[in-house]
Amino acid sequence: MEKRIINPWQWQDQRSYVQAVEVKHAQGTLYCSGQAAVSVDGKSSAADMKTQLVQAIQNLEKVIGEAGYDCKNIVRLNILTTSSAELFTCFDIFQEWITKHGIKQASTLIEVKSLFETLKIELEATVVR
Known part of the structure; x- marks a missing residue:
């Protein structure tokens, strides 16, 4: 697989995303x-945004790992939130996770009513291999 950023x-580098990713x-x-922050029993x-963000990340990692893929190969990651303002109070957790895995993804942040x-x-997420 080839990826081109x-x-x-x-x-956008300070915001932990890229404008486009080409995959060949x-x-x-x-x-x-x-x-999302859903427990193993459904x-x-x-909880607060920070706690939910951590659990959502853990759940995403589990799905990706179970499928035999790697987080570093996430090419698209859309974020839906009920409060952008609240998300930005803990956005460093998201950015640290992106950096930890070396993820270079196209992203869209969408604030939704619920x-x-x-x-x-x-x-x-969309992940390639």
């Missing part, structure tokens, strides 16, 4: 449903 500017010769593509978290039950954040 397209960044006509540099400002992929051996597989994994489309992940939005992963209960939605009612998510399922008590959820505040959902991460939707």
